[in-house]
């Protein structure tokens with residue numbers, strides 16, 4: 001077996017033990033905080049974490065992260081958790097290896113469904129789902145669970161836009177079995193990922209699969225039935241959604257089309273990649289708005305100015321909410337919902353944006369994981385107040401000349417997020433509508449706490465939402 005990273009000795013965070021390695025960093029908050037402080041003081045180019053038998057190379061700084069964005073030398077690697085997810089999402093866009101034929105095929109077929117132009121078709125769906133959320137909040141007594149309810153919102157939106165399916169999330173408090181199946185799939189692949197780092201742990205994998213079998217079958221059957229029912233209808237009789245596009249499009253140059261199974265993988269991918277992440281962005285933004293009344297007031301003034309106090313935004317009004325967009329960009333800087341990006345070398349190459357004399361040799365198979373929350377808070381780029389929420393950092397004057405690639409909430413290159421426009425448009429509408437309709441009171445004493453499933457999200461984050469006083473903003 002060849003040596004990891006050509007035998008370079010990479011720095012390790014102090015405090016690891018021989019048996020468990022650095023596992024404590026992932027399982028104990030104080031250990032994680034100590035590790036973070038060490039990284040911030042020492043500013044290593046790379047650190048190696050040992051998780052059982054597994055070694056993970058992390059890139060904390062923006063300079064090296066920027067180098068790894070070079071598409072000629074590096075490509076997306078699949079972190080172990082992603083490899084496990086392939087059991088459910090196969091060679092769907094998110095979990096495909098870049099050289100698998102279905103990646104390029106699906107990428108080319110699906111791009112039009114995520115273009116700026118396509119958002120016009122989803123606009124009303126997005127507004128409708130947000131209205132349902134707001135109506136629900138309006139009739140609630142007591143604080144609302146933001147992280148939970150925004151996940152309902154984004155699930156409804158992606159379900160309706162992608163395959164014209166309503167999960168009925170706002171009609172009942174019970175989880176739709178599809179959601180249960182999804183969460184179960186994520187949990188199972190998470191567990192199997194952990195097992196993979198314990199010597200001999202893989203033998204327990206089939207046991208997890210067995211416990212998950214019913215859920216997976218339910219999800220597969222539901223989607224296969226949806227796809228089968230739609231297949232054969234001409235595009236004219238279809239719903240004009242992303243499922244129709246996948247069923248009816250042939251690749252312009254090769255004439256190939258997606259198989260039914262691959263279409264199922266794509267839909268599962270949209271559900272997995274598209275709902276928790278967007279919900280997290282909306283939740284974090286609401287957290288910051290509730291914490292910063294001055295920012296909230298400016299957002300409101302802009303909304304009242306661009307849209308007026310009594311209407312939902314039209315498609316053309318959304319990009320005119322420039323200040324709200326800065327709030328969102330700043331939110332995704334501090335808490336990028338999808339916090340890591342794994343890269344590998346396409347051929348042997350030397351990393352030069354390092355302080356190591358002669359740099360580090362990186363070869364195909366070596367993996368470097370860019371830790372986006374650290375890239376996004378590198379003081380060399382963002383200044384000593386990098387941890388401070390300040391939307392005006394994104395004013396054109398202040399962004400000018402900033403190191404390129406120091407901000408990558410949607411990944412990079414050809415494997416960057418295909419749903420970026422979708423997520424941004426949906427988030428902007430959701431924030432505009434919520435801020436227009438409600439006053440946001442944080443729960444007294446709430447301290448931001450982060451939970452990780454697929455994505456980062458604020459844990460147990462509740463808000464008191466009172467229907468907004470209709471008096472002019474200035475009267476406050």
Ligand code: MNH
Pocket residue numbers: 076093094095107158269270273274275277278281336337338340341342408409410411412414415416417418419420422423424
């Ligand atoms: Mn999304 C890839 C972040 C919303 C569908 N997404 C990525 C990557 C990041 C990311 C980062 C790159 C991962 C990697 O390099 O391994 N995504 C986000 C964030 C949001 C988001 C922060 C919301 C905010 N994503 C969405 C939505 C959808 C979606 C909404 C679909 C409707 N994302 C994808 C798909 C990919 C992806 C599909 C994989 C694209 C590819 O590799 O071709």
